[in-house]
Amino acid sequence: MPVSIQGCRDEYRVLVATTLIRCIDDKASEAIQVWKPEDRRPDELGHYRDIVGMRIDPSQVDGAQVFRIWGWSDALIVSEHIKLVLERARLTGADFEEV
DSSP: OEEOOTTOOSOEEOOOOOOEEOOBOTTTSSEEEEOOGGGTOTTTTTSEEEEESOOBOGGGTTTOSEEEETTEEEEEEEOHHHHHHHHHTTOOSOOOOOO
């Protein structure tokens, strides 16, 4: 989505990712913590509290190119193709990590 910034001539675009996919591979990930009732956060119950060495199950992604993960919205997941497109466009401010 194109974005204009007042007083700036550079061209900017915003990527809006609204698709949520439940695809974390709990067994393949290094360490997983889930919010529990005793944590007293009913708004987070069942969601991921912390993930180390996250791995996703590609069979759950169904070809999605850009999405967020259900229960862990901190990460924006992009396909290898999208990653290469962003790198060719000289995107700044992104850090890519294979999941």
